[in-house]
Amino acid sequence: MNIAITGGHITPALAVIEELQKINGVTITVIGRRKALDSENTESFEFEQVMKKNLRFINLKTGRVTRTVSLQSIYNLFLFPVGFVSSLFILKKIRPHVVLSFGGYIALPVSLIAYLLHIPVFTHEQTIRTGFANKIISRFCKKVFISYEESADDFPRQKVLISGNPVRSEILMVKKKLFSTPARPIIYITGGSLGSHSVNVHIEVILDALLKQFMVIHQVGNVAQYGDWERMSKRKSEYYFPVKHIMDDEIGWVYSVADIVVGRCGANTVTELIVCNLPAVLIPLPWSSRGEQREGADFLQQSGVAQVFEQDRDSTELLKTIQSVYENRSKYKKMYEQLIPQRTRILSASKKIADEITAV
Template identity: 30%
Template sequence: MKVLIAGGGTGGHLFPGIALAEEVVTRHHKNEVVFVGTERGLEARVVPQAGFPLEFIRARGLKGKGLGQLLLGLLTLPLAFLESFRILQKHKPDVVVGVGGYASGPVVMAAWMLGIPTAVQEQNALPGMTNKILGKFVKVVFTAFEEARSFFPEGKVQLVGNPIRRKLMDNYLRSHVAHQHFSVLVFGGSLGAKGINQRVVEALDSLQDLKGQLSFVHQTGKNDLEMVRKGYADRGFQAEVVEFIDDMSDAYARSDLVVCRAGATTLAELTVCKKASILIPFPYATDDHQAVNARAMVEAGAALMFREAELTGQMLAEHIRLLKTEPARLKQMEKKAALLGRPEASKELADVCVDLMVKAYGPNGRERAAKAETPKPSRSK
């Protein structure tokens, strides 16, 4: 089976695609996966590191853009479609799966026009514009939240959860690594989050009496790296401050509490890794979807949530202190998070991809279908 996965831009779109790809290639040595994204997206760095081939198209975002960027995106769209057709003809995938992001739209639509089985994977409770449109055409829509079902045609939706990368699945059986201090993991997505970075540094002033009992692992993104490093150093806290965490599996395993955004992929990781969390939704997320995602965690008792505009450093410090000093409450939040975990999501997505291929081409995929369509040479009379 050959699967083409289109989309990316951010970790929230890309990492579920990586998880699906890992599941597909480990099932059979002849299975293949190729990604399609943009040169500006996170996929340009992460996909080659993960060992998968990557093709680029020149797609751009349309929603929420200024007039100049909107016009540029519209002008680029026909070129993105032409590039998508070229890539599909080159790789001849059995199934195409869109995971959201700029590249997803043109590639999935081009695949649909060519009669290739298609699906989309929606990570959030409130679907993005691209997936809402694609959902009308594709054969299957994979969702992670029940709330997303109403946005897609009846009968197409399969609620399977968000796929988790294979390395992070280690945490489903091994959720903790022994460590000396109460460890807080802080991150704001693949690009960092200034609001979270600032609140955490401010919180340190109200945690001085716990300085010898706390340690931090903090992903800042590029812009705030030195500011955050200085903040910890000036206040005497033990902290590992980095621009980007490559080994999130290890970071989760070493943490007692996570302070982060509420992107759907992040929440899926928290539940599979069984982590208590303080969620600070991205305030400018489309349709405020991160807050909707976070409420599901809060209502289940797995997390606390605070709006960035209302949160102060002192408030954040109070709740870090609360969860450190009440281990029973922390443990209960971990149990609630684990109940929401969907460790089989990658497997279920891959199973459906196989079904789509078999229904379209038979058990041997497009190779068999192509042979059947090849005209036999005529016999000379």
């Protein structure tokens, strides 16, 4: 069975890929974005991860809807037809039996062309607030997998299956250690797959104070625009370990040694925190699509397992919040007991999705 996987959310896609690879006779092609940003030559996290799994990767250049009017947004309008034509050629070439979408602007042309070619399409919605692309894809796909019951009303009811948000099995497995752990508490700081310049700036300001008490693992990202990696990598020391990305074979060890997590709160981070029962300081991206990071941050804070820090506040307040969450980490961890049903659903999501799409 030949399966094409596409979309903007690579982490749950990788989790389902891992499950599909257990099935004999399944071949997988990933259609995605090779470069981290259109304006840079840096390879994307999704491309790096897919290459590590020795899977076929096909780059797709297409347009996206932006909220501002600029030269880039005008350029995007011209890329829309390019994306649809390219999708036609790609699908004609690889001839998949099924297309599995994970939403986002990359998934829309691939899914629509697949439908026109009579290829069954499935899609997964990662967040509570449904994305624009998935609202369209849901009109012609066979089934919509959702992570949260709250998003069910956004789709045709007969197509909805509450699967949960798939997570990589690696987050619960220690495969590769990055260093020998010191006799001090460890903070894992993450800005998402691309890293976060705003988070990096805050950490840069309070880093000396953090290193008096903590060992810091800092996922900086590799976006060249702000030069964060070039600056932060020069500060590597006994108690500061900056990296561009945390890879699949490293993330389980990082979560196993971390006392708390600090950073952005996209759907993947929220899901992984629930699975790993880790107290967190969450810094929602103010302009995240449909406010999805705010939703995730508020959900975990209201559940009593995290604190929210607004990125426009002073860096010294972030330091105090980190210290407070660390000092009260036992209380936060205990509150995760109420999220056991969500954790159970998350851990079965990959198999549920793999079983559905291979039953076609």
